Amino acid sequence: MAKEINDIILKDGIQYAEDHEWAQQTGETFKIGITDYAQDQLGDIVFVELPEVDTEFSKGDEFGTVESTKAVSELYMPMGGRIVAVNERLADEPELVNNSPYDDGWMIEIATDDTGDFDALMGKDAYLDMLKGL
Amino acid sequence: MGSDSKKTLLHAWHTANGANMADFGGYEMPLWYSSAKNEHLSVLTHAGAFDTSHMASLLVSGKDAYGLLQQCFTNDMAACIGREKKALFPGRCVYGAFLNEAGEVIDDAIIFQIAEGRYMVVINAGMGGAIAAHLEAHKSGGDSEITDLTDRLGKMDVQGPLAAKVLEKILASPDTVFDRMPYFSFKGHFDASAPEADVVRLTDGTPMLLSRTGYTGEFGFELFVAPEHFVKLWEMVMAAGEALGLTACGLAARDSLRAGAVLPLSHQDIGPWPFLNTPWNFALPYDDAGTGFTKSFIGDSALANVAAPEYTYPFAGFDLRKVTLPAAVLDADGKEIGTVLTCATDMAIGRHQDRIYSIASPDRPEDGKIKGLCCGFVKVRTPLDAGSILQLKDARRKIKVRIETDIRPDRTARKPLKEMR
Numbered sequence: 001m002a003k004e005i006n007d008i009i010l011k012d013g014i015q016y017a018e019d020h021e022w023a024q025q026t027g028e029t030f031k032i033g034i035t036d037y038a039q040d041q042l043g044d045i046v047f048v049e050l051p052e053v054d055t056e057f058s059k060g061d062e063f064g065t066v067e068s069t070k071a072v073s074e075l076y077m078p079m080g081g082r083i084v085a086v087n088e089r090l091a092d093e094p095e096l097v098n099n100s101p102y103d104d105g106w107m108i109e110i111a112t113d114d115t116g117d118f119d120a121l122m123g124k125d126a127y128l129d130m131l132k133g134l
Numbered sequence: 135m136g137s138d139s140k141k142t143l144l145h146a147w148h149t150a151n152g153a154n155m156a157d158f159g160g161y162e163m164p165l166w167y168s169s170a171k172n173e174h175l176s177v178l179t180h181a182g183a184f185d186t187s188h189m190a191s192l193l194v195s196g197k198d199a200y201g202l203l204q205q206c207f208t209n210d211m212a213a214c215i216g217r218e219k220k221a222l223f224p225g226r227c228v229y230g231a232f233l234n235e236a237g238e239v240i241d242d243a244i245i246f247q248i249a250e251g252r253y254m255v256v257i258n259a260g261m262g263g264a265i266a267a268h269l270e271a272h273k274s275g276g277d278s279e280i281t282d283l284t285d286r287l288g289k290m291d292v293q294g295p296l297a298a299k300v301l302e303k304i305l306a307s308p309d310t311v312f313d314r315m316p317y318f319s320f321k322g323h324f325d326a327s328a329p330e331a332d333v334v335r336l337t338d339g340t341p342m343l344l345s346r347t348g349y350t351g352e353f354g355f356e357l358f359v360a361p362e363h364f365v366k367l368w369e370m371v372m373a374a375g376e377a378l379g380l381t382a383c384g385l386a387a388r389d390s391l392r393a394g395a396v397l398p399l400s401h402q403d404i405g406p407w408p409f410l411n412t413p414w415n416f417a418l419p420y421d422d423a424g425t426g427f428t429k430s431f432i433g434d435s436a437l438a439n440v441a442a443p444e445y446t447y448p449f450a451g452f453d454l455r456k457v458t459l460p461a462a463v464l465d466a467d468g469k470e471i472g473t474v475l476t477c478a479t480d481m482a483i484g485r486h487q488d489r490i491y492s493i494a495s496p497d498r499p500e501d502g503k504i505k506g507l508c509c510g511f512v513k514v515r516t517p518l519d520a521g522s523i524l525q526l527k528d529a530r531r532k533i534k535v536r537i538e539t540d541i542r543p544d545r546t547a548r549k550p551l552k553e554m555r
């Protein structure tokens with residue numbers, strides 16, 4: 001692979017899922033995207049398919065796909081909730097997911113009353129340990 | 135990645151340069167370095183360097199070498215050069231395939247005629263043993279010697295409009311070498327003891343076989359040297375190309391470039407089914423009427439008697455979304471009519487109104503942003519016209535595609551060399 005595990009960028013203050021999505025609490029809502037490890041494994045991202053606003057999902061549901069020059073991969077909800085926004089910039093600039101996976105490359109924003117899924121996700125150190133075990 | 139994957143001589147270079155490695159044909163090969171997209175585009179705008187030393191080569195020589203190859207190879211070596219269909223001659227090479235008796239593809243190949251009675255056969259990774267055995271089995275006492283050069287030859291490709299500018303910096307006599315060197319011709323030899331070894335030498339004297347061929351559809355060369363010179367050759371090319379925008383390219387870019395150029399991947403687009411009704415019919419020895427063959431060869435009678443023929447066509451989508459194999463082909467009524475052989479993304483093309491344009495098209499529309507199109511090949515049970523609209527369906531989605539006669543326009547592979555220096 002291109003990046004060594006120690007070169008993978010991991011951000012504090014966000015939660016990580018086993019399928020390499022992340023979730024970040026932003027006030028009342030949560031932003032969701034994919035990790036630096038995921039974008040590095042996928043290679044150049046050329047297309048991102050995202051859901052309609054107001055769609056409801058449970059944890060583990062497929063909410064879209066991310067397409068690289070190599071493959072098409074499913075995106076899974078790290079937590080349940082209702083879509084309140086999607087990152088419209090990705091339609092024209094899918095490469096933002098490669099260049100800025102935790103910031104400009106965010107994918108969806110959800111609202112939920114139940115933060116149990118969020119609390120159950122991994123912190124940075126646990127996710128790093130999981131990557132080292134892969 | 136299988137732990138028993140073989141490594142090419144450039145393995146350390148690939149990993150030191152950040153390559154994302156994967157198994158291909160039994161070799162651990164670079165898929166891409168930093169960006170498959172940029173690597174693909176660089177071959178249209180500048181030049182790309184590819185490690186292709188996983189490919190296998192054979193030498194076939196002797197009084198009966200020609201007869202043996204004619205019997206086993208699909209293209210007619212007596213009538214394959216140019217519009218006038220001249221016979222293959224020293225310094226020219228020809229594309230075709232080796233079939234079994236059932237008319238199915240064992241592998242595709244380029245046969246290089248080095249001299250009278252001396253040929254080099256370049257085939258796919260891991261196929262050296264199988265094709266050598268196939269040829270041995272059909273020698274039937276004739277005078278021909280088959281030498282498998284698997285892992286005994288270094289091969290790299292330099293492809294793209296600036297390829298000649300890169301190579302002229304490392305060739306001892308570029309003007310002589312590049313004089314009269316059309317598409318599908320070659321010069322020199324990688325074996326220092328061969329009589330042709332003096333024709334092409336690097337600036338340090340290393341003999342090389344240099345061929346105007348490739349697998350991208352773009353202008354460029356394939357370079358063959360003895361293995362002890364291979365890493366040095368790669369580094370010379372990379373150094374010579376640095377100021378010209380040369381980019382090391384992995385197999386992902388190679389795959390997307392070849393798909394857009396309507397070139398088949400052996401064992402994927404051609405394989406264990408009859409080699410008939412494909413975009414590569416030029417590799418069969420059809421007569422002028424297109425009904426019979428100009429020579430007999432292994433598999434010919436099977437091809438003439440295929441009970442339920444299938445048809446292979448190039449397609450391009452309407453955006454760059456792909457399907458993942460296995461995927462089915464559906465006609466306009468939603469009926470399943472075949473399978474998808476290849477589905478890749480050519481990042482350098484886009485549709486505008488009724489045409490496909492490339493980033494290299496001189497007349498590309500200014501307002502049309504070229505983002506890439508999915509493209510590849512389908513194999514279907516009924517003949518289709520160009521322009522037919524189909525759907526490709528995988529486990530996840532359906533995408534609309536159009537049957538095309540060609541995919542990426544304005545390719546440079548056949549451009550005269552003198553225009554490219």
